[in-house]
Amino acid sequence: MAKYTLPKTEGRAKRGRFETVHGTVETPLFMNVGTVAAIKGAVSTEDLRQIGCQIELSNTYHLHVRPGDEIVYQLGGLHRFMNWDRPILTDSGGFQVFSLADLRKIKEEGVHFHSHIDGRKIFMGPEESMQIQSHLASTIAMAFDECVENPSPRDYVERSVDRTTRWLVRCQAELDRLNSLPETINREQLLFGINQGGTYADIRIRHAEEISQLNLPGYAVGGLAVGESHEEMYHILDEVVPHLPQDRPTYLMGVGTPANILEGVYRGIDFFDCVYPSRNGRHGHVYTWHGKLNLLNKVYELDSAPIEEGCQCPACRQYSRAYIRHLLKAGEMLGMRLCVLHNLYFYNTMMKEIRDSLDAGRFETFRKEHLSSLEEGQKEILDRAKRGRL
Amino acid sequence: MAKYTLPKTEGRAKRGRFETVHGTVETPLFMNVGTVAAIKGAVSTEDLRQIGCQIELSNTYHLHVRPGDEIVYQLGGLHRFMNWDRPILTDSGGFQVFSLADLRKIKEEGVHFHSHIDGRKIFMGPEESMQIQSHLASTIAMAFDECVENPSPRDYVERSVDRTTRWLVRCQAELDRLNSLPETINREQLLFGINQGGTYADIRIRHAEEISQLNLPGYAVGGLAVGESHEEMYHILDEVVPHLPQDRPTYLMGVGTPANILEGVYRGIDFFDCVYPSRNGRHGHVYTWHGKLNLLNKVYELDSAPIEEGCQCPACRQYSRAYIRHLLKAGEMLGMRLCVLHNLYFYNTMMKEIRDSLDAGRFETFRKEHLSSLEEGQKEILDRAKRGRL
Numbered sequence: 001m002a003k004y005t006l007p008k009t010e011g012r013a014k015r016g017r018f019e020t021v022h023g024t025v026e027t028p029l030f031m032n033v034g035t036v037a038a039i040k041g042a043v044s045t046e047d048l049r050q051i052g053c054q055i056e057l058s059n060t061y062h063l064h065v066r067p068g069d070e071i072v073y074q075l076g077g078l079h080r081f082m083n084w085d086r087p088i089l090t091d092s093g094g095f096q097v098f099s100l101a102d103l104r105k106i107k108e109e110g111v112h113f114h115s116h117i118d119g120r121k122i123f124m125g126p127e128e129s130m131q132i133q134s135h136l137a138s139t140i141a142m143a144f145d146e147c148v149e150n151p152s153p154r155d156y157v158e159r160s161v162d163r164t165t166r167w168l169v170r171c172q173a174e175l176d177r178l179n180s181l182p183e184t185i186n187r188e189q190l191l192f193g194i195n196q197g198g199t200y201a202d203i204r205i206r207h208a209e210e211i212s213q214l215n216l217p218g219y220a221v222g223g224l225a226v227g228e229s230h231e232e233m234y235h236i237l238d239e240v241v242p243h244l245p246q247d248r249p250t251y252l253m254g255v256g257t258p259a260n261i262l263e264g265v266y267r268g269i270d271f272f273d274c275v276y277p278s279r280n281g282r283h284g285h286v287y288t289w290h291g292k293l294n295l296l297n298k299v300y301e302l303d304s305a306p307i308e309e310g311c312q313c314p315a316c317r318q319y320s321r322a323y324i325r326h327l328l329k330a331g332e333m334l335g336m337r338l339c340v341l342h343n344l345y346f347y348n349t350m351m352k353e354i355r356d357s358l359d360a361g362r363f364e365t366f367r368k369e370h371l372s373s374l375e376e377g378q379k380e381i382l383d384r385a386k387r388g389r390l
Numbered sequence: 391m392a393k394y395t396l397p398k399t400e401g402r403a404k405r406g407r408f409e410t411v412h413g414t415v416e417t418p419l420f421m422n423v424g425t426v427a428a429i430k431g432a433v434s435t436e437d438l439r440q441i442g443c444q445i446e447l448s449n450t451y452h453l454h455v456r457p458g459d460e461i462v463y464q465l466g467g468l469h470r471f472m473n474w475d476r477p478i479l480t481d482s483g484g485f486q487v488f489s490l491a492d493l494r495k496i497k498e499e500g501v502h503f504h505s506h507i508d509g510r511k512i513f514m515g516p517e518e519s520m521q522i523q524s525h526l527a528s529t530i531a532m533a534f535d536e537c538v539e540n541p542s543p544r545d546y547v548e549r550s551v552d553r554t555t556r557w558l559v560r561c562q563a564e565l566d567r568l569n570s571l572p573e574t575i576n577r578e579q580l581l582f583g584i585n586q587g588g589t590y591a592d593i594r595i596r597h598a599e600e601i602s603q604l605n606l607p608g609y610a611v612g613g614l615a616v617g618e619s620h621e622e623m624y625h626i627l628d629e630v631v632p633h634l635p636q637d638r639p640t641y642l643m644g645v646g647t648p649a650n651i652l653e654g655v656y657r658g659i660d661f662f663d664c665v666y667p668s669r670n671g672r673h674g675h676v677y678t679w680h681g682k683l684n685l686l687n688k689v690y691e692l693d694s695a696p697i698e699e700g701c702q703c704p705a706c707r708q709y710s711r712a713y714i715r716h717l718l719k720a721g722e723m724l725g726m727r728l729c730v731l732h733n734l735y736f737y738n739t740m741m742k743e744i745r746d747s748l749d750a751g752r753f754e755t756f757r758k759e760h761l762s763s764l765e766e767g768q769k770e771i772l773d774r775a776k777r778g779r780l
Contacts, residue, residue, distance in 0.1 A: 036716075036717075036720045036722060037713075037716065038717050038720070038722040038724045038725075039724070040722065040723070041723060042432035042722075042723035042724045042726070042727040043724065044708070044709070044724055044727075044728070045708070046704065046708055066716070066719065066720055067691070067712075067716045067719070067720075071691060071692065071712075071716075074692055075692060075694055075710070075712055075713075076694070080694075081710075081712070081713055081716075082713065083708045083709055083713075301457070301461060302461065302464055302465060304465055304466070304470075314436065318434070318435070318436055318473045319434075319473055320465070320471075322457075322461075322465055322471070323427075323465075323471055323472065323473070326426075326427070326456070326457045326461075326471075327426075327428050329456065329457070330426045330428070330456055330457075332426060332428040332430065332432075333430070333431060333432035333723050333726070333727070334428045334429070334432045334433065334434055335428075336432070336723070337432040337434075337723070337727070338434070
C-alpha cells in the first residue's frame with residue numbers, strides 16, 4: 001500500500017508526500033489532464049516532464065471507447081503507451097457516462113448508455129470500471145460513482161449517495177480481486193473513494209464517515225464545481241474535509257481556477273485537476289499572477305514582452321505576446337501549444353510555490369497576497385497594458 | 391556579400407558551404423517551411439534547432455497579408471519575431487500571387503490581385519516584393535518572378551521569361567537601395583535570381599545565361615514541380631544547371647520527395663524546400679528509408695515499434711506507432727506534431743547523410759542504394775508489416 005506522510009501543516013492546509021509504485025509526489029499538487037492519453041494542445045509526456053507535472057490524469061471512459069482498454073492493456077498499460085513513468089490517475093468513467101453519453105439508464109448494477117463516438121451500447125458498473133482501469137494500469141483508480149448536478153432534490157441525492165456507497169464496496173472487492181491476478185499489469189493499483197452528497201452538508205458528512213471506514217489509500221470530494229457557487233463549494237469543503245481521514249491524500253475533483261485552488265489548499269486538499277489551463281490555452285487565454293490575459297486582444301499586436309515577465313516556461317523563455325497572438329490569429333496550432341504549455345507550467349509552478357510557502361510556514365500570507373491579484377481579471381490588465389505598465 | 395565555397399564535388403553534385411550574416415550553412419540542405427512564420431503542426435523554432443534545421447523558409451505573401459510586414463518590421467524583423475538566429479529565406483510572394491490570389495492581372499509594373507484572406511486589393515511588383523522582404527529582414531530574398539504552370543504555350547513562356555528578367559533587374563536595384571538605408575534591419579540581405587522557362591530547355595538556358603550576368607549571390611531554378619513529370623524535371627536540371635554559376639548556391643524551388651532530392655543533388659542542387667514533410671505528417675504519412683507509412687492503417691494498432699527503428703527524432707525516441715496512430719485517430723494535435731517532427735527530422739538527417747557521402751566521395755553509391763528503397767511505397771511496407779518483418 002502507498003504511504004502518505006504529512007511533513008507539515010498550517011491550519012487545515014496539508015503539505016503532504018505520497019509514495020506510490022510509480023514514484024513519490026509532493027502535495028498539494030495539480031494533475032495535468034490528458035483525456036485520451038494526450039494533453040490537448042499538442043503537448044506530450046516529454047513536455048510534461050519539462051513543465052513540472054507530477055501526476056498525469058487520463059479518462060477511463062474515453063480510453064474505453066478509443067482506442068479501447070484491451071488495446072492499451074496489450075501494449076503494456078497506459079505508462080508504456082504514453083511513455084510516462086510517474087504516477088497516473090484514471091477517473092472511473094462515471095463523470096463522462098453521466099455528462100457525455102446519450103440515453104443513459106442508471107440501475108443498481110450500473111449504467112447502460114450509448115457511446116458518444118459511434119452510438120454503440122455500453123454497460124458500465126463498478127466491476128467494469130475497475131476492470132477497465134486495471135487494464136489501463138494507472139497508479140490510482142477512482143471509484144465508480146454517480147456525480148449529481150447541483151442543485152438536485154434532497155431525496156434523489158440521498159438515494160444516489162447510498163448507491164454510490166454500495167458501488168464503492170463493490171469497487172474495492174473487484175480491485176482486490178484484479179490486483180491478485182498474475183496477468184494484471186499493476187498489481188499495486190490504488191483505489192480512491194469519492195465523497196458525494198451535492199450541496200447537503202449533512203449527507204456529505206454521513207457519507208464521508210461511511211466511506212472512511214473502508215480504509216482506502218485516498219479519498220476525493222466529487223460532485224463539486226458542477227453548478228453550485230464558489231461560496232457553496234468552499235462551505236461544503238469546510239464541512240466535509242474534517243470528516244475524511246487526515247492521514248490520506250484528499251482530492252478535490254475537477255477544480256479549478258487558481259483562486260479555487262488556493263482556497264482548496266486552505267481547506268485541506270492535496271490533489272486538484274481541471275481542464276481550465278489547457279482549454280483556456282487553446283483559446284488564447286493565458287494565466288498570470290495578475291489574472292488571465294486574452295492574447296487575441298489587439299493591444300498585444302506589437303507587444304514584444306513574454307506572456308509573463310520572468311516566467312521560465314517554454315513559451316515565455318522564447319516567444320513574445322505579439323508572436324503568439326499572430327499564431328493564434330493565423331490559426332497555427334503552435335499558438336495553442338505555446339499557450340497550453342504556459343498555462344500548465346503556471347499551474348504546476350503555482351503548486352510548487354504553495355508547497356514552498358507551506359514549508360516555510362507562510363501559506364496564509366501567500367494565500368492572502370495572491371487571492372486578489374489572481375482575480376484582477378482582463379479589464380484591469382488591459383487598462384494597465386494601455387497605460388504601458390505591463 | 392555572402393561567401394560560397396565548394397569543399398568537394400562528385401560529378402555535378404556539390405558539397406557547398408554558404409556563409410551569411412546569420413551564420414554558415416552546409417549544402418546540400420533542405421529548408422524547413424514555416425509559411426506564416428510557424429511550421430504547421432505545432433512546431434516551433436526551438437523544435438527546429440533540435441531537429442537539425444539550417445534554414446527556415448517563410449512566405450512573403452502570407453506575412454504581408456497577416457500579420458503585415460509593417461508589424462514584423464516594428465517588432466525587429468522575422469528573426470526576432472520567430473526567435474530564430476540562423477538564416478531565413480523568404481520567397482518573393484510571386485508564387486502565391488499566381489496560385490492563391492483571386493482575379494489577378496499581370497502588367498509590366500507588377501500584379502494587381504485580391505487577398506485570399508479578406509479580398510482587399512493588393513498590388514505587388516518587384517519593388518513592393520523587395521520592400522516587404524526588406525521589412526521581414528530575411529537573410530535571403532527571392533526575386534519577384536512569374537511562375538508559369540507546365541505545360542504552357544511557348545510564346546507565352548518566352549514573353550513571361552523576358553518580363554521576369556526585367557523584373558529581376560528592378561529587384562536588384564531596389565534591394566541595393568533598401569540595403570543602403572539606415573533604417574533597414576538587415577542591410578546585408580541577399581538577392582537570389584530565379585530561372586524560368588517552363589519545360590523549354592533552350593528558353594531556360596538563354597534565361598540562365600542572362601541572369602548569371604547580374605552576379606547575384608545565388609540562383610534558383612523555379613517553375614518546376616508545377617505539372618511536369620519527374621523525368622521532364624530531371625531533364626531540365628540536366629540542361630540548365632550547367633549554365634548557372636558553379637560558384638554560387640543553386641536552389642531548386644518547391645522540390646520534393648526524398649528521391650527527387652537525391653536526383654537534384656546529383657544534378658548540382660544546393661538548396662531544396664517542400665511542404666511534403668509537414669503536410670504529409672499532418673495526415674499521418676511518415677517517411678522512412680523504406681518508403682512512406684500511413685500510420686492510420688489498422689496494421690499499426692498494436693505496433694509498439696517507433697516509426698523507424700534507430701531514428702533519433704523526438705517522436706521515435708519516445709513514442710510508438712500504436713500510440714501515434716491512436717492520437718491521429720482521436721484527432722489529437724499531438725499526433726500531427728509528432729509526425730511532422732519525424733518527417734522534418736527525416737529530411738534534415740537525409741541531407742546530412744547526403745553531405746557525409748559527398749565528403750567521403752561515395753555519393754553515387756549512396757544515391758543508387760537509396761533510390762529504390764525510398765520508393766518502395768506503402769504497399770510493400772504493408773506486406774512486410776503483415777509478415778512481421780518490419
